Amino acid sequence: MTVEKKSALRTQVHALNSLLAGYEPGDLLKGVDIRDTLSSLKKEMESLPHMDKLLQLTRHLIRVAEALADPEKEPHAMNLLRSTGKDYEAFLAGSLSAKEFSERIRARSSLFQQVLRGQKEPTVSRRDQPEVDTESGRLEPAETESRRTEKGKPSKNADGQGSPAEVRTGYGEGYFDGIVEDEKLLSQFYLEAKEHLEEAQSALVELEYDPTNKELINNLFRNFHTIKGSSAFLGLRNVEELSHAVEDLLALVREGKIFLTKELIDLVFHGMEILRNLLEGMQINEFRPQDMKKSFQIIEIFPYIGLMRRVLEQYKYRKIGEILAEEGKITLQDLQHLLKRQQETEKKIGELAVEEKIATTEDVLEALKKQKSQVAKVKRLGYVKVSNEKLNTLIDIVGELVINQSMLKQELLERSGVDRGERNISQLETITTTIKNLVLSMGMTPISEIFTKLRVVARNTAEELGKSVYLEMRGEDTELDRNVIETIYDPLIHIIRNSIDHGIEDAEERQRKGKDKVGRIILAAEHKGSGIEIIIEDDGKGIDPELVKAKAVELGLVKREEAEELSLKDTYGFLFLPGFSTSSAVTTVSGRGVGLDVVKKNLDSIHGRVEVVSEKDRFTRFIIRLPLTLAIIEGFVTRVGENKYVFPFSAIEEIKVIDPAEILASENGNGSEALIYHRGMHIPVLKAHKVFKEEEKGRDDRILSLLFSLDQSRYCVVVDDLIGKQEIVIKNLSDTLLQECPYFSGGTIFGDGSIGFVVDMQGFLEALK
Amino acid sequence: MSEEVKKYLIFTIEKESYGIPISKVQEVIRYMPITRLHEASRFLKGVVNLRGKIIPIVDMRLKFGLPEKPYTDRTVFIIVEILGLRDVNHIGLAVDGVKDVVDIPDTAVNRTPEIGFRFKSKYLYGIVQLQDTMVLILNLDSILTTEEVVELGQQVQQTT
């Protein structure tokens, strides 16, 4: 036997043995695999000399493998296959002599007879011939097999270490290669899946009110289960994986392992939305796989699957037996055995495991400990409802606490030499800060709360307009103040509707432009500096700045010759002026904006800003910047004229004391009167007095200023006195006042009862223009 | 038809009497020092700290286009609630003095007063004759949400 041939045999025997090891009673597919492997082993042997005996044995084994299909014979057949398989391996490895081998086989002869009795002679089935049935082969995805083996594990991986970092992003190459080229079947699937989604939708809506309704949960589960099953057949891997993820969750719900919370319902809704997008991606391309693939590429499923996994991870806790099996303390067969015993004896698995000496007491105790910590985790996710009012009061009171503490600190520090006092006060400070952060976080809500609703809005709008749009979300976990969230909901709806209505072109036009037929809108939230940035971007036709300028000239907002010199930012700024964007010319031609002024107004009320960036035929991006919370900020207190003004500390780079000699004459007259040259930069010097209309009677020898860094520009803001850094509890200034003074974001009350004004830097700079 | 009677707070500016529904009034406080705002429009004088809340003070004399008068001990701030963009706003109205709280039946309010009529009637809800005084019932929300001076007084003066 050549070395090569021998190693080929060994590889096959090895493959056979791992198949045998993984076989579970009744697994018909594996049964076929085992038979097929034996057949090819047989073929291999036929090509080799001096293999007659082994060949004969292998022929018998093929018949034994066929007996696996009969439940009566299955256990014996499996025993024979496993033991003989091991002997094959040992023999080929040289650790078992030919003599020993045949002795072992002889010892099993009665078993062989028993199994083979009544079993047909090994017929060379036509299936054994290396023929390729193109007709049937057409029906299934090319790599079903490898996928299945790969798929059997993830749930276990996720349970064990389950690092969410493993979640893939993007579809790998060839991911969609398995899609069946059968438009009829695909459209049939489309209809079926749509129906299931509709059913699921109504079940979910009902479940929101009746989250423990078994029947509804079962129906819901079946919907996803069926979609998963069918899509797998058609090679729609993305649909399959996505519905699988949802199904996994619902399976746990069905088993009563987790409770269907509002959060989870939203999560399922989210999944359905992506599924709908995928289905649309099929229909819009008339079920031509090549075109479908293109649409599929842009619809991400893995972030969702990852999210789902993380959620399940949090919710799930496992049974002792499962933990033991996962840790490798007992085998799966042991577990099955124990489960069976449990039904008979009604004892606990752990008890049984110890009793039957399958696991040690230590192992069971260890597993119990693990389970406890998981249960605790699950329990910790419980919620208490608190009214908004109480929460706001609490936030207010904590604010007062913060103020009082800083006063106390001030007072104590002034009485010098009180070391112990100082230590105590810093301890108090730590506690207050902890309480403050905790309370503030209670008022925080993940933005997913409205993102979920926006998904429905987008979907309905797209449906209304007969467009196909995929809404991609990022950063749903980003948390921000509940009050802020409430206020941005309407503006976001507005912008999204606009994007779909005026931004996204219809499918034909998109195709002409070489874009994917499915329009794409990105809705993203992320922390930026001390605030939050929300982006709504569509890949539609964009806004032509020239048209905006022309419109502005027409409306007399700007002179024709000045229009030429407008920056893009200023140009797009016109869109937010009342009455501007409602003009039909702009709406139809450039595709934007009914009532963007309302959007701006809403955002203004919570000191948010909005900005547009666009490129013709490529994208339109709305950037909304919001304060994280309205309650407490780190502020730098100053005095200007007769009042105290608080500047946001986060924007301050340094305190700069300016020597009058440093001041250079202004280069141009655009608002800044003076410049200094500092650290290699020319920095404008702005007098706060000018904005606040405070009287200027500053000293001439040293000018106190704060150096700000904003949007990559630097400014020195001159004030009269620097009082210091403090935690500032922001109090609402009434709208009446904010309308008058847009450069304030709020007010604050100091320990002595005096009032200070909190400055909004953006507004401050605008006021200087 | 049952007659609806509402309570009104009557205050004075110069010699005129004005009424606002008591339901809009949160409280009436005595004059307290104002943290002045210089930028603000003429009638927005500044803010006061009312038990931890910052309340802007609108000088009603200025709002009505009357000459400014220094505040005295008799000056009072009427703290009213008006509906703002996001929630209820509290605003203090600086007035010369508060007279009374009276019950006025809806039917007694003359909704189409036969006076001047160059002024914007949206600021005026109606006029009531109480014994020998004429009381102008104000439409507070529109007065306080506008940025302009409400030239109500002048109009009334012309007619009296």
Next chain:
Amino acid sequence: MKHILIADDSDVIRSIVEQTLRLHKYENILKAIDGQDALEKAKANKGHIALYVLDVNMPRMDGLTLVKELRSFDATTPIIMLTTETDKSKMLTARDYGATGWIIKPFQAEKFIKIVEMYVKP
């Protein structure tokens, strides 16, 4: 000629199974859209069924119950369950109830036919 009874609530899976069988010259096929339907058809064709191919998750009557019901009047006809990775754990029970074996979806048509051939020839 005996029949093969397919019970699955998914039209797609029913079509695929049917197509696959027809391609391999299995002509007599009965189809049921849920568990109850399957049970009724099985009873109506008692003695004329050579193989059952049953989905596990079906409305009206799930596959496991169906196996139990079928076995109450038909002890011998092979029953193949179509299951999924998720429901694999149920297969122990299915076998206890009398199912012959199970196949995890999705499967290759070729393998499916090999399995069917073990129980019934076209």
